[in-house]
Amino acid sequence: MKNPLLTYLNSLSPAERETFAKAAGSSVNSLRLAANGYKTNGKLAITAEFAARIEKASGGVVRRQDTSDTCKKCPYSQSCGA
Numbered sequence: 001m002k003n004p005l006l007t008y009l010n011s012l013s014p015a016e017r018e019t020f021a022k023a024a025g026s027s028v029n030s031l032r033l034a035a036n037g038y039k040t041n042g043k044l045a046i047t048a049e050f051a052a053r054i055e056k057a058s059g060g061v062v063r064r065q066d067t068s069d070t071c072k073k074c075p076y077s078q079s080c081g082a
Contacts, residue, residue, distance in 0.1 A: 003044055004066045006035040008058055023057035026050075045069070 051068035
């Protein structure tokens, strides 16, 4: 499966990545580590809370259901809002 967070990060300029990271309450390096599956054998494994912050910061481009297994399984994740 395509990695939506990595794809999104790669589409941004360095300045846009900084703005996105700040809006997500993170750093560019932390987002890169998460997107590349650091310590998760390359698997995108993000908490529901972090996935929600990423979704909000990306304006819904990176959906929480695509980055968090918890959100993917939750029947309410599409209606809980970014």
